[in-house]
Amino acid sequence: MTRRSSFSWWLLPITTGIVAGIAASGINSLIFYAWEMFYKDALKTPTLFFVFPFTGLVLSYFLVHLLAWYRTPKSSFHMILEVFHLTPSGMMPREAMVKTASGVATSIFGGSAGPEGPSTVISGGFSSWLNKILRLRMDSGKALMIGVAAGFSAAFKTPLTGLLFALELPYRRDLEKESFIEAAIASSTAYLVSVAVGAPSLVPNLQLDIPILPIVWLPIAMGFGLATGGIVFVFTSVYAGCERLAKQIILKGGYPLMLLIGGFILGAIGYFSPEAVGPGFQMVPLLTGGSLMALGVVLLLRTIATGVTMNFGGTGGLFLPTLLLGGAWGAIVGTVLLPAMTPVFILMGMAAFSAGVHKMMLTPIVFIAEVFGAHTIIPIILATVVCFFVSGAYSFYPIQPANKVSQEELALERFYYKVMRSKPKELEKLTAKDISTKNPLKLTASISVREAMEAFGKTSFRLMPVVDLDEHVIGYVTLEDLAFLSKTMLDTPLSTVELRSPMVFREGERVMKVIEEMIEREEDHCFVVDGEGKLTGIISTIDVTRLLMRYYTQV
DSSP: OOHHHHHHHHHHHHHHHHHHHHHHHHHHHHHHHHHHHHHHHHHHSTTHHHHHHHHHHHHHHHHHHHHOSSOOOOOHHHHHHHHHHHOTTOOOHHHHHHHHHHHHHHHHTTOSOBTHHHHHHHHHHHHHHHHHHTTOOOOHHHHHHHHHHHHHHHHHTOHHHHHHHHHHTTOSSOOOGGGHHHHHHHHHHHHHHHHHHTOOOSSOSOOOOOOOOOTTHHHHHHHHHHHHHHHHHHHHHHHHHHHHHHHHHHHHHHHHHHHHHHHHHHHHHHHHOGGGSSSSGGGHHHHHHOOHHHHHHHHHHHHHHHHHHHHTTOOOBSHHHHHHHHHHHHHHHHHHHOGGGHHHHHHHHHHHHHHHHHTOSHHHHHHHHHHHOSTTHHHHHHHHHHHHHHTTTOOSSTTOOSSOOOHHHHHHHHHHHHHHTTOOHHHHHOBHHHHSEESOOOEETTSBHHHHHHHHHTSSOSEEEEEOTTOBEEEEEEHHHHHHSOGGGTTSBGGGSOOBOOOEEETTSBHHHHHHHHHHHTOSEEEEEOTTSBEEEEEEHHHHHHHHHHHHHHO
16 A cells, blocks of 8 residues: 555545534534424424424425435434445435435434434445545445444544444444444544534433442343343334334325324324423433333333334434433333332443344443443443343344345345335245256265265365255255365265255245345355255355346346
């Protein structure tokens, strides 16, 4: 790398951090003071709660629909994940500016959305744009997550949390490690700038008196994490239900009816529970001073408000809403079980609930440590880890793969999510038998390792299924497996080799189910059997990728 290119390479995270710090501080201030003013007016005239959220949804929707390239409003983090996984060219500047303005409008007028959303979007968009301007040839996903780290760090004034958020968000059980150094620089720079500017904090005035905890808190924390996993399931189910409802309303009455109904629901929620709408600043005092009834009502209504906001035209961040919902859940449990320990339950709820929803383990733990101190870090870790694994099956972001995949698997993943948006009926009717390669080459378990190697030498394949005498699939073996064996094993039966566990589907299994399982389990091959369990075909990643590509070009 030349001196000039090296300078440009480090210029990107530093400049992104500076811009993110200024932008996030401005967004925080604008949303904080504007919503505070509207909120006071609505408290004096409660019917205004029906006006403000509706206005926010309409502004957000039409900004996106008229100016953005992707015209479907959704949460900022949904959008970031789609750009990261589906758009090799990165985030377009116009898209970033429109989605930022949309998120600000949603929050200012009372939508349940966090200001960190537009901050991460505008910072991610700037980093993507700067990468192209400087001609660094940096991976677009890496450039995007550098900006996301900076935007999140500046919004919450948490540099380490911002870094971890950008590393954990792309995958459910993996880290985007390639952007670590640059994201750390951007996050730290953004933090310093935001502190210097002095914008309001997103979690203000939450003073918690943390007691010293006995060792008995360890099983309590684990039990709490387990219960929080159930609450995460409720939240994700409500969110998905709001998404389905919005689509049904659009089919029956179009987008105007969707906006009208969404605005009415948010208005009704704000009318009966003002703290349940808006960015969440007014909800903070409830966590430590609210009655059990008030906490229960705001937990239920803000869950609905968040689902409606993000699916009925609004957009914005989801970390602050989940943080506050988790805090309310913790406050309820603490009030019922151990009132003196309620502050500990609040912190455990914040971390565990956020981890379960966003599928990130380290970010919420470090966030609590950075904002509130590390006095109770052990029970927080236990509750968060338990909730993370308990809620692992609850998919909140449709496009958040479990792990980073190979290039071939990445193509399958991208075409799958693109086709899923339109869901062609012809594709849904196909079965595993329809797309499998019939009568595949196979090895019998009774042959020797030498014979298996000779069979591989006559093909271009790197793996083959292994069957018993009745043609039932008992596993598969790869060239790498055989290459690992010593020469003394050449004449031993193949059945003595440790075979790999096969992914097997019946001939009548739906193709979409097959694809989903292959992506989830990161398998590049699966085997098809008939009703008697006999091998009849094989499906590879490239087979289903070509199938999806064909349907994608037709829809």
